[in-house]
Amino acid sequence: MKGILKLAYKLLVNDKAKSTALLVGITFAVFLIIQMTAMFAGTMKRASATVLNLGASMWVMDPAVQTVANTIGMPDYVLDAVRSMQGVSYAVPVYTGGALVKLADGAYQSVTVVGLDDTSLFGRPQLIQGKIEDIYGENAFIVVKDPEFPKLGNPHVGTEFQVNDHRGVIVGIAQVSSSGLFGVPTLYTTYERALQYLPNPRFTISFVLVQPKSPADAVQIKQQVQALGYLALAKDEFIDRITNFYIYQTGMGTNLLIMTVMSFVVGLSISGQTFYTFVLENLDKFGALKAIGAKSRELIFMILFQASFTALTGYGLGIGMCVVLIRLARLRLPDYAALITYWNLGLAFVMVVIIAAISSYFGVRKVLRIEPFDIFRG
Amino acid sequence: MPNPAIRATGVVKWFGEGAAKTQALRGVSVDAYFGEMLYIVGPSGSGKTTLLSVLSGILRPDSGGVSVEGAEIWKLGSDKLADFRLHKIGFVFQDFHLFPRLSTAENVAIPLILKRKDWKQAIIEATKYLDIVGLKGRADLPPVKLSGGEQQRVAIARAIAGQPDILIMDEPTASLDGDTGQAIVGFVKQNVLNEKRCILIVTHDDRISQFATRILTMADGVLTGTVKGGSA
Numbered sequence: 001m002k003g004i005l006k007l008a009y010k011l012l013v014n015d016k017a018k019s020t021a022l023l024v025g026i027t028f029a030v031f032l033i034i035q036m037t038a039m040f041a042g043t044m045k046r047a048s049a050t051v052l053n054l055g056a057s058m059w060v061m062d063p064a065v066q067t068v069a070n071t072i073g074m075p076d077y078v079l080d081a082v083r084s085m086q087g088v089s090y091a092v093p094v095y096t097g098g099a100l101v102k103l104a105d106g107a108y109q110s111v112t113v114v115g116l117d118d119t120s121l122f123g124r125p126q127l128i129q130g131k132i133e134d135i136y137g138e139n140a141f142i143v144v145k146d147p148e149f150p151k152l153g154n155p156h157v158g159t160e161f162q163v164n165d166h167r168g169v170i171v172g173i174a175q176v177s178s179s180g181l182f183g184v185p186t187l188y189t190t191y192e193r194a195l196q197y198l199p200n201p202r203f204t205i206s207f208v209l210v211q212p213k214s215p216a217d218a219v220q221i222k223q224q225v226q227a228l229g230y231l232a233l234a235k236d237e238f239i240d241r242i243t244n245f246y247i248y249q250t251g252m253g254t255n256l257l258i259m260t261v262m263s264f265v266v267g268l269s270i271s272g273q274t275f276y277t278f279v280l281e282n283l284d285k286f287g288a289l290k291a292i293g294a295k296s297r298e299l300i301f302m303i304l305f306q307a308s309f310t311a312l313t314g315y316g317l318g319i320g321m322c323v324v325l326i327r328l329a330r331l332r333l334p335d336y337a338a339l340i341t342y343w344n345l346g347l348a349f350v351m352v353v354i355i356a357a358i359s360s361y362f363g364v365r366k367v368l369r370i371e372p373f374d375i376f377r378g
Numbered sequence: 379m380p381n382p383a384i385r386a387t388g389v390v391k392w393f394g395e396g397a398a399k400t401q402a403l404r405g406v407s408v409d410a411y412f413g414e415m416l417y418i419v420g421p422s423g424s425g426k427t428t429l430l431s432v433l434s435g436i437l438r439p440d441s442g443g444v445s446v447e448g449a450e451i452w453k454l455g456s457d458k459l460a461d462f463r464l465h466k467i468g469f470v471f472q473d474f475h476l477f478p479r480l481s482t483a484e485n486v487a488i489p490l491i492l493k494r495k496d497w498k499q500a501i502i503e504a505t506k507y508l509d510i511v512g513l514k515g516r517a518d519l520p521p522v523k524l525s526g527g528e529q530q531r532v533a534i535a536r537a538i539a540g541q542p543d544i545l546i547m548d549e550p551t552a553s554l555d556g557d558t559g560q561a562i563v564g565f566v567k568q569n570v571l572n573e574k575r576c577i578l579i580v581t582h583d584d585r586i587s588q589f590a591t592r593i594l595t596m597a598d599g600v601l602t603g604t605v606k607g608g609s610a
Binding site: 294376 | 430431434436437456460461463464465467469471472473475477479480488489494496497500536540
């Protein structure tokens with residue numbers, strides 16, 4: 001069978017025009033599918049950055065909250081109530097909000113401020129400069145070194161600035177797993193200082209971060225929080241909620257779906273048409289092979305191999321193109337939001353398999369119908 | 379009389395349906411023997427190619443039987459029939475049907491590859507057959523770079539590469555000029571035909587009749603006569 005597959009390979013690749021057209025079609029389709037979904041995945045990761053970075057197991061929030069960016073303050077009694085619930089190991093408040101930083105050169109820059117629980121500093125970032133206890137110092141802030149970092153003038157430990165007209169000083173530089181969606185730098189401070197510096201409504205707790213005593217306690221915690229009139233979500237559930245918001249309530253999901261389907265259709269059209277033409281042009285050769293003594297299943301293997309080889313090569317090239325594009329984009333736009341995940345790769349792979357299957361199906365049908373006698377008749 | 383290489387008995391074949399239904403073979407019976415170069419001649423539409431196809435196991439007759447070396451081929455399943463063609467029959471098609479994207483040696487190696495020979499070994503063997511037909515130096519060229527006569531010889535090399543007992547040639551001189559056609563068929567008789575091989579040729583070309591051992595004439599789906607071939 002190896003020799004027959006090599007024969008199929010040679011018949012395919014020696015027809016340079018057809019094999020190039022096939023590869024271009026599939027590569028282009030894979031590139032578009034992965035690029036679209038990678039942009040979406042990158043954006044969604046950014047949208048869930050706070051959830052990922054703080055790392056809490058459960059999040060308690062107002063039921064109307066859909067994303068981390070749009071918080072609704074909760075009264076202090078919610079924190080007390082959650083702390084007293086059965087199954088809760090500990091619970092801490094967190095504040096997230098926007099502020100305006102005035103830099104040394106007089107320029108203003110929007111920032112996201114995360115106020116960590118003063119006692120535990122739960123959710124603190126990993127520092128690459130400075131000491132975490134310095135966060136308790138006067139006017140202390142920790143800045144996240146991410147692609148937005150230069151927007152604060154590449155600060156260092158000791159850099160001073162104004163936050164909402166209050167003095168602020170950088171006491172540490174941190175790294176986090178994901179930077180935010182909205183292209184603004186992130187500052188960490190204590191919960192109390194965040195309340196002092198940032199204008200806030202009557203209720204101030206953005207989220208209550210909860211650690212259940214055991215994973216099994218999560219269910220009863222959710223029930224108790226619901227009875228209180230609030231919503232408790234596991235980390236992954238909250239990320240799903242954020243993702244669903246962007247998919248279903250912003251049009252992003254629809255656009256993504258349309259683009260992905262279009263990529264699939266373009267790839268299928270080019271590859272299907274080209275492969276079918278390739279088979280048609282070689283139909284007399286397949287008939288000759290049949291006459292010589294090739295079995296139908298061997299001809300089917302040949303066609304499936306040709307389709308699979310093209311599909312997998314195009315798949316690899318498409319991924320490669322996508323990686324190169326993202327790399328190039330990041331040279332110019334460090335915070336370019338695109339993330340190739342196993343999910344992206346899996347989706348593109350499934351679509352490529354479908355393209356190969358449909359393309360080869362028509363070819364196989366045609367080849368199975370050709371009679372060796374047709375070769376004799378010319 | 380020796381046992382025939384091929385024995386066809388009362389072969390009937392119809393084409394089309396309804397008003398367009400035509401009887402291409404009307405109970406043809408024929409024997410072909412090893413060591414024989416048997417021509418089937420006749421006007422267009424007489425049923426020559428249909429008979430050749432039935433005898434070689436690529437067109438199932440509506441009735442009648444064909445046995446090759448004593449085995450009834452039309453009782454075989456499709457895979458066994460394909461194996462039969464691969465191992466027993468060599469085909470030289472009228473239009474050669476060489477693969478333009480493969481080299482000459484790779485074209486010749488096809489029956490060997492279908493027989494599951496290792497690719498490299500198949501190419502080495504194919505080159506030997508190209509040597510037999512005088513084209514060893516052209517092994518790496520694609521067929522399109524060869525003349526019509528050379529392509530015909532490549533087709534012959536491919537047909538004999540599988541060492542078939544029976545060689546089927548459909549209008550082997552149709553695409554060639556007179557001299558080349560005669561040279562090719564003469565070459566086949568001299569180098570390919572032997573006492574263990576039977577060659578069946580369908581042709582319109584009177585100029586090559588000198589090479590035939592026996593000539594069958596056909597008209598309207600029946601054999602109309604048998605004559606002894608030339609002495610060449």
